[in-house]
Amino acid sequence: MLQLLFKNFLRSKGTKAGLLFLLIISLISLLIGRQFQQKQENNIAEAAVYQKEHIARNAAFHKDEIGLLLYYIKFSLVNKTLPINSLAIGQRDVNPSIQSVTIRGLEGQKYDSELNNPSNLLAGNIDFSFVLLYLFPLLIIAFSYNLISEEKESGTWKIVAVQSQNTFLYILKLFYVRILSLTALMTLVLLAAVLVLQIPLDKSFAVFYGITVLYILFWFGVCFFIVSLQKNSNFNAVILLTIWLFLIIILPAGINTYIINKYKVPEALELTLTQRNAYHEKWDMDKTETMEKFYKHYPQFKKYALPEKEFSWLWYYAMQQMGDDESSVQSKDLESKLEQRNRASELIAQFIPTLHTQIQLNEIAKSDLRNQLLFLKETTKFHEKLRLYFYPKIFDNAPVDKENWEKFKVETFTDATEISFLKAFLPLLLFNLLLIGFGWRNFMKTL
Amino acid sequence: MKLLQTEFLIARHFRNSVFKNAAIYIITIFIGLLLLYAAFSGWDNYRSQNETSEKYQHESREDWLKNPDKNPHRMAHYGNFAFRKSSSLSVFEFGMEPFFGNAIFLEAHKQNTANFSEAGFSNSMLRFGEISIAMVLQILLPLLIFFIGFNSVAYERENGTLKIFLSQGVSWKQLLTGKTLGIASVVMIIFIPTIMVLVFIWLLLQNFSISADEVIKMILFVFFHFVYLMFFCVTAVLVSASSKTSKKALVSLIGIWLIFTIILPRTTQAIGAYLYEAPSKIKFGSDIEKDILKQGDSHNPNDVHYKAIKDSLLRVYKVDSVQKLPFNYSGFIMTEGERISSNIYNQHLEELLKIYAKQNSFSKAVSFLNPYIAMKNLSMGLSNTDYDSYIDFQKQAEVYRYNMAQKMNALQVKYISNKKPGPNDKPLTIGKEHWADVEEFHYEPKGIAAIIKTEILSIISITLWIIGFFVLVLFASKKLKAV
Numbered sequence: 001m002l003q004l005l006f007k008n009f010l011r012s013k014g015t016k017a018g019l020l021f022l023l024i025i026s027l028i029s030l031l032i033g034r035q036f037q038q039k040q041e042n043n044i045a046e047a048a049v050y051q052k053e054h055i056a057r058n059a060a061f062h063k064d065e066i067g068l069l070l071y072y073i074k075f076s077l078v079n080k081t082l083p084i085n086s087l088a089i090g091q092r093d094v095n096p097s098i099q100s101v102t103i104r105g106l107e108g109q110k111y112d113s114e115l116n117n118p119s120n121l122l123a124g125n126i127d128f129s130f131v132l133l134y135l136f137p138l139l140i141i142a143f144s145y146n147l148i149s150e151e152k153e154s155g156t157w158k159i160v161a162v163q164s165q166n167t168f169l170y171i172l173k174l175f176y177v178r179i180l181s182l183t184a185l186m187t188l189v190l191l192a193a194v195l196v197l198q199i200p201l202d203k204s205f206a207v208f209y210g211i212t213v214l215y216i217l218f219w220f221g222v223c224f225f226i227v228s229l230q231k232n233s234n235f236n237a238v239i240l241l242t243i244w245l246f247l248i249i250i251l252p253a254g255i256n257t258y259i260i261n262k263y264k265v266p267e268a269l270e271l272t273l274t275q276r277n278a279y280h281e282k283w284d285m286d287k288t289e290t291m292e293k294f295y296k297h298y299p300q301f302k303k304y305a306l307p308e309k310e311f312s313w314l315w316y317y318a319m320q321q322m323g324d325d326e327s328s329v330q331s332k333d334l335e336s337k338l339e340q341r342n343r344a345s346e347l348i349a350q351f352i353p354t355l356h357t358q359i360q361l362n363e364i365a366k367s368d369l370r371n372q373l374l375f376l377k378e379t380t381k382f383h384e385k386l387r388l389y390f391y392p393k394i395f396d397n398a399p400v401d402k403e404n405w406e407k408f409k410v411e412t413f414t415d416a417t418e419i420s421f422l423k424a425f426l427p428l429l430l431f432n433l434l435l436i437g438f439g440w441r442n443f444m445k446t447l
Numbered sequence: 448m449k450l451l452q453t454e455f456l457i458a459r460h461f462r463n464s465v466f467k468n469a470a471i472y473i474i475t476i477f478i479g480l481l482l483l484y485a486a487f488s489g490w491d492n493y494r495s496q497n498e499t500s501e502k503y504q505h506e507s508r509e510d511w512l513k514n515p516d517k518n519p520h521r522m523a524h525y526g527n528f529a530f531r532k533s534s535s536l537s538v539f540e541f542g543m544e545p546f547f548g549n550a551i552f553l554e555a556h557k558q559n560t561a562n563f564s565e566a567g568f569s570n571s572m573l574r575f576g577e578i579s580i581a582m583v584l585q586i587l588l589p590l591l592i593f594f595i596g597f598n599s600v601a602y603e604r605e606n607g608t609l610k611i612f613l614s615q616g617v618s619w620k621q622l623l624t625g626k627t628l629g630i631a632s633v634v635m636i637i638f639i640p641t642i643m644v645l646v647f648i649w650l651l652l653q654n655f656s657i658s659a660d661e662v663i664k665m666i667l668f669v670f671f672h673f674v675y676l677m678f679f680c681v682t683a684v685l686v687s688a689s690s691k692t693s694k695k696a697l698v699s700l701i702g703i704w705l706i707f708t709i710i711l712p713r714t715t716q717a718i719g720a721y722l723y724e725a726p727s728k729i730k731f732g733s734d735i736e737k738d739i740l741k742q743g744d745s746h747n748p749n750d751v752h753y754k755a756i757k758d759s760l761l762r763v764y765k766v767d768s769v770q771k772l773p774f775n776y777s778g779f780i781m782t783e784g785e786r787i788s789s790n791i792y793n794q795h796l797e798e799l800l801k802i803y804a805k806q807n808s809f810s811k812a813v814s815f816l817n818p819y820i821a822m823k824n825l826s827m828g829l830s831n832t833d834y835d836s837y838i839d840f841q842k843q844a845e846v847y848r849y850n851m852a853q854k855m856n857a858l859q860v861k862y863i864s865n866k867k868p869g870p871n872d873k874p875l876t877i878g879k880e881h882w883a884d885v886e887e888f889h890y891e892p893k894g895i896a897a898i899i900k901t902e903i904l905s906i907i908s909i910t911l912w913i914i915g916f917f918v919l920v921l922f923a924s925k926k927l928k929a930v
Contacts (some may be wrong), residue, residue, distance in 0.1 A: 018572050032721060043727045055917045076729075094546070094566045098729055112559045113567060115728040117803040119834050121566060123716030124574050146694075153694075159491055233694050238594055242700055247592070250481070252575030253582070258487045259572070260545075260565060262496055268502045268563040269530065269550055276552075277510055280525045294873050302653040309870045338568055345570040355572060369570040404751065434737065 003418045005177045009143075018139050019185060025135060026189040028130045030196050033086030036127075037197060040081045040097060047076045047098050048410045055405045063401065067313025067394045072188045074100040076410045077382045079375040083199045084208060084367055086128040087190075088358075090367025094121060103390055105323035106383045107275040107331055108161045110376060111268070128193065129361045132212055133354055134248060136182065139217040141240045146225035146233040147171065153233060166445050171227075180222050186212055207419050208364050214428040215357045221435030228442035247354040255348050255355070259311075271330035279323030287315055294318035297325060304395040314395050323385075335373070342369045350427045360424045366415045378413040450892055453617060457625025462632050465595055471572065474591060475637060478583065482641050485580045486648060487537040493652070500530035501547065508887050516876040520781070525854035526554035529888045530563075534831040535652050536664055539645055540581035542832025545573055551841070553848035553888070555785065555855065558792050560728070561841060580645060581826050584672050584710050584817060588634060589679040593700040595633055596683025598693035599626040604692060610929050612832060619924035623684050630680040634772035644670055662894045664829045674909060675822045681916045688927055707819040715813045715820070729797060738791045745784045756783060770865060778859030786851050793845075800838060804823060814908045821908040828902040831892045835901050847888050852909035854885055 009015055055073050062069040079097045097113035124130065148171065151157035166169045190209060199205055222243060226236055282290045287306060291314075294304045304314055324331075349355035362368040393403070465471055481640065507528045514522060518828025529551045537544060548561025566573055576582065600622070601610040612622060648656070649665060683700060690696035726734070760772060760779075769776040814821035827833035862877045 032717060032734055035721060035724070039724065039727065046727075046733065047729050050729065054733075054736075059543050090571045091566075091569070094564070096728060098730070108552070109561055111562045111567070112728075113564065113724070115560070115731055115799070116546070117720070117725060117806055117808045117834075118543040118546040118837055120716055120720045122543045123713050123810070126713055126717040130713070138705065219732050220657075234598075234697055237694075237697055237701065241590075245587075249576055249586070250578070252572050253480075253578045254484065256569070256572040256575065257484075257492075259571065261488055261495075265563075266495075269499055269566070272528070272550060272552065272562075273503055273507055275508070276507075276525070279520070280514075283521060286516065309760075310868070310872060310874060311870075341568065342570055345572050349572075353616070355575075358571055360573075369568075372567075422462050423581045 001043045002118050002173055002177070006075055006181075006317070009177050009181065011018035013362055015143065015181075018142060020197070021182065022131070022135060022139055022182075023185060023189070024187075025126070026128065027133050029126050029131045030086075030193050031125050033128065034196055036089055036093075036125075037081070037083065040085075040092075043098060044410065044439055047078065047100070051076050051100075051410055052406075054407060057406050059400055059403075060125055065313075066390075066398055066400050066403070069400055070103050070390055070394060071316075072100050072102070073410060075311070075382075075386055076100045077379055078410055078412045079371070079378075079415045080366070082204070083197045084204055085209070085355070085365040085367055086197045087127060087193060087199075088127075088361040088365040088367055089127045090362035090365060090368040091369060091372060092328070093125060096373045096377075099375070099382075100269050100381065101383050101386075102370065103317075103383065104320045104385050105275060105279055106380060107271060107324050107327050110379055111272075129358060132186070132215060133291055136186070137248070139215065140178070140182060140219040140223060141237075141244060144181075144227060145236040145240050147174050147223075147227050147229070148230060149233040149236055152230075166425060168443050171443065174231055175220060175224060176272070176434065179217065183213060185264075186216060194340055197440065204364050204419060207364050207421060207424050208361065210421075211357055211360050211364075211424055211428065212222055213394065214425060215353065217432050218353050218435070219427055221432045221439070225435045225439040228439040228446075229447055230442075247352065249354050250357050252358075255352070259348075265337050265345065267330050267333060267334040271334055274330050275323045275327040279319055281323055282319035290318050290322060293325065294321055297321065298391070301395065303393060304392075313397070317391065317394060321401070335376075338369065338373055338433065342373065345369075353428055353431050356427050363417070364419055364424075366417075370417070371415050373375065374415055374417070375413055381412075382411060397421045449623070452619045454625040454628055457617070457622060458628035459634055460630030461599060461626055465629070465633050471595070472631070474594075478587060478591065478637055479640075479642045481578065481587070482580060482583055482637075482644075485555055485578045485583055486644060486727060487539070489541070489579055489653070490648060492541075493533050493535075493538045496549075500532050503550075504888070509884075512879075512882055514879060516883055518874055518878050519855040519858040519881070520778070523852050524884060526552055526886070527847070527851060527888055529840070529847065529890065531840055532534035532890060532892075535649055535661060536650065536830035537832050538648060538669060538670070540826045540830040540832055541577050541579045542581075542827035543834060543837065544832045545569070545577065547832075547837050547840075551848075553844060553845045553851060554891050555781075555820045555852040556788065558789070558848070559847060580641065581672075581823075581830075581859060584638075584641070585675070585822055585826070586604055586724055588637065588676055589708070589819075590704050591637075592676065592679040593683050593697075593704055596626070596630045596680065597687055597697040598733050598813060599630065600688040601690050601693040602692070604929070609646075613929050619688075619927050620920065623688060623920050623924060625896055626684045626687075627677075627680045630683060631677060634676055634680065638673070645669075658779040660895050663900070667895075668826060668829050671825055671906075671909060675818060677917065678818055678909075678912055681920065685923055686696040688923065690912050700761060701861070703707070705706040707817050709754060710818050711813060712810070712820055714807070719809040723802050723805040725799065725806065730796065734789075734861075735795050736793055738795070739788050742787050742791065753780065753783075756780070770867070772865055775860045775863040775865050778856050778863060782853060782856040782860065783826050785849070785856060786789060789845075789849050797846075803834070811904055814905055815911070818912050821905040822913075824910070825902050827896045828905070830897075832902075836893055840890055844888065844889055850886050858884075876916055894906065 010110065031183050051074070053363060058069055058072050062072070063391055075101045079099075081092070085092060093116065094116070096112070099107045099110070099112075148157060150419070151160060160170065187209075193199060194201065194205070226240055226243075231239075291306050306312065345355075346359060349359045359368060363370065451602065511522075511525065512529060514525060518791075531547060531549050533544065545565040547564055549563045551561045552559045600609065603612065613619070646665070646669075653661070665731055685694070687696040688701050688705070690699060744750045745753055757769060760776075761767065762770070764772055766772060811824070814824060824833065828835070848851050858877055858881055868875060
């Protein structure tokens with residue numbers, strides 16, 4: 001029986017075309033993912049070479065003044081890109097995965113954006129998560145919207161009902177055939193992804209796979225429920241597409257608009273202005289005042305007294321430091337606003353399976369807003385570490401050639417956020433159970 | 448005999464039958480609410496975007512003018528900001544705005560990136576799209592039209608009433624026109640109030656004082672959206688008329704809608720981005736630096752380019768050291784450095800923009816096959832939220848930056864003594880009255896003529912679609928069969 005159902009399902013031209021379309025576009029998404037991966041890798045390699053050459057060249061020019069040298073040279077920090085990132089590119093195309101900073105004021109450098117073609121960003125990537133989120137449901141709908149209703153409309157349903165002992169079991173089998181086909185296709189694609197993108201088979205991947213399966217089941221659950229209402233095919237098609245439209249476009253977009261308007265970030269612009277003024281005004285202010293503030297921040301540098309000269313690097317870096325110190329309120333405000341945004345969206349997303357899936361996939365792939373915020377925090381730490389290392393050298397005017405510049409390699413930040421099975425699976429599981437439960441109840445009543 | 452009497456009769460009849468279905472009221476109310484939400488959030492967004500941007504533009508200008516006497520080069524590093532402002536139509540069409548950087552810091556020697564885009568501060572939720580009036584008009588209403596229109600003719604065929612129609616002397620042309628008008632009349636119940644609200648908000652935003660340029664943009668915005676929706680009405684009727692059953696008509700129409708609005712826009716842009724890979728910031732920056740070093744490195748005392756300049760200056764002024772030149776030598780060198788570096792930067796930028804243009808070319812070409820893309824591009828152009836507007840903003844900012852830097856260099860060359868102050872001397876300064884010589888940054892959005900020039904493809908595409916439909920309706924009228 002099951003075999004026959006399989007044959008019958010796969011024999012249809014529509015099924016074949018649909019599956020083939022999905023397979024091809026999934027494979028294209030892997031190609032796009034691989035290109036993204038290679039681009040990231042090239043960038044990191046490029047950054048490493050660049051940093052080495054750039055430091056060496058500048059160190060050769062500014063042999064006598066380490067303060068001047070550090071005015072110029074940049075150090076890079078890389079936000080580690082996992083191979084699985086290529087399956088869910090998320091916000092990694094918008095935000096730079098490499099931060100290059102000098103030890104001067106950080107706030108003016110921290111938010112430098114990546115170069116981008118805004119048309120690409122608007123259209124969005126065709127990564128695996130897009131295929132999964134948008135296209136799999138469409139195919140699921142196309143495969144199941146007319147189950148039962150089609151047979152009723154063509155008059156064959158009565159024959160089926162008479163011939164099989166348990167019509168509900170028959171319906172379950174119809175769904176089973178479809179679920180199995182699409183899950184198999186998805187598994188095949190992910191296996192290909194493992195090979196092409198060299199994704200390690202670890203916990204992250206397991207959760208990723210689990211969410212993917214649950215998401216596919218969610219859509220079958222939706223179809224199961226709608227089919228259980230036993231309306232005509234046209235009604236089913238219209239209502240299922242409307243549900244899809246709501247979950248994929250209207251609700252996410254509406255919530256996004258809400259969050260953006262609720263947590264506005266004028267702090268960002270305020271921050272840049274404050275930071276600029278705080279540093280520049282020091283040029284025209286009493287030097288000792290600046291130095292007092294600097295010594296207060298770093299008591300360990302009190303031993304470096306201000307030289308009796310009009311200009312000194314000690315004073316210069318103290319001024320730069322003030323740009324950051326005096327804009328720290330705005331910086332913190334901005335940070336907490338962004339964290340609020342992230343929290344609010346994660347909270348709301350739990351109630352919207354499509355959003356939840358996307359956010360969870362991005363979280364696993366380390367391409368969400370949370371990862372970006374962590375990376376920014378790490379950039380601050382990285383910058384502070386460099387400052388603390390170089391400040392005493394600059395204040396002592398340590399000889400440039402005594403420093404081993406080779407050791408300043410590009411550093412990497414690894415986002416160690418643990419993935420929680422519960423947080424990832426629970427919302428989807430609950431939705432699935434509800435849909436199946438209600439669908440089952442409907443069938444029990446009507447069959 | 449009255450003109451189009453039969454057509455209007457069919458249209459009225461169809462409209463009445465649509466309103467017999469209770470679902471249509473729910474959908475209409477829902478879309479109405481969605482439109483209100485879109486209008487409200489668009490307004491809110493526009494207001495806060497422009498208020499913040501004006502506030503900080505103004506504040507940064509005040510700060511600039513408040514600077515005391517100082518060396519002009521310090522001022523060149525103090526710099527200015529370009530904050531992006533939205534145009535009034537962007538209340539209805541957000542376009543690429545969320546992906547645009549909102550502020551560029553403009554200083555000497557360095558072309559900074561446009562920072563603080565909404566997208567950079569957002570969760571991946573943003574990538575699902577946004578609710579704007581344009582989105583409702585361009586994506587949701589076409590689907591509604593298809594849902595209303597899929598059984599306009601197919602249902603009559605299934606019922607057998609189609610034969611009765613035709614045998615009573617109604618021609619196919621009359622039937623198709625009538626049904627199209629019927630669907631259109633339903634859609635207009637949503638469209639017309641929307642446009643009225645839209646115009647009202649638009650007038651309110653500008654305090655009822657509007658330029659001719661804005662009026663033309665608005666008229667085109669409304670007109671093309673109307674034409675665009677009519678296009679979907681005709682499609683619905685034609686597909687319905689040529690399908691055996693209403694189910695087939697529905698499935699085909701949903702397929703068309705998905706391909707037009709969801710699949711093609713993303714795929715075509717992805718193909719472009721895949722085939723023409725653009726460099727990342729780090730590559731772009733290091734390539735520029737390499738080229739600048741090739742031309743001449745002003746930091747290198749033995750650099751050939753700068754040594755030649757020095758030697759020629761010494762020769763012309765018949766002096767033996769740069770300290771004896773009658774003007775500020777380092778200001779002169781910086782002028783040269785700024786010229787070289789910004790030339791090279793602009794060359795690289797042009798290269799980059801060429802790659803972007805190639806990436807976008809696929810989408811542009813497909814606008815001939817896909818009226819959604821044509822409409823989207825046109826409406827983004829009209830609301831200054833398209834790719835070209837953004838590039839235009841960045842270019843205007845760069846021109847401003849260059850002029851500011853060179854103005855400061857000129858002040859240095861002219862007013863700053865060429866003799867270097869000793870380690871304990873006060874720094875050399877010029878009066879603060881000079882700061883006002885640099886005008887405030889003002890972004891001039893592209894006018895209608897420029898927009899039509901860049902969006903000419905979209906306009907041609909939509910026009911061709913209209914002509915195509917007239918032909919198709921005539922053709923179909925002869926070919927279609929009742930059974």
